[in-house]
Amino acid sequence: MEVALGREKDEGIRLEVALGREKDERIRVEVALGRQKEEGIRLEVALGGATRTRRGAGSCDSDLARRRV
Secondary structure, X not given: OEEEEEOOOOOOOEEEEEOOOOOOXXXXXXXXXXXXXOOOEEEEEEEEOOOOOOOOXXXXXXXXXXXXX
């Protein structure tokens, strides 16, 4: 279980609570209270599950890393 409270460049305060597994994250609870430039105050609560992902040589992470450079 992970609890984080921090600030980002575009957000005000973000509180995230995650309960899940590393490899197959079936349960994730996220609570966010943030402030965007265009928005007022946003409170978001999400409860969902992710399916298993298989990673190969051309994974999404390496594609994203190439785009960021």
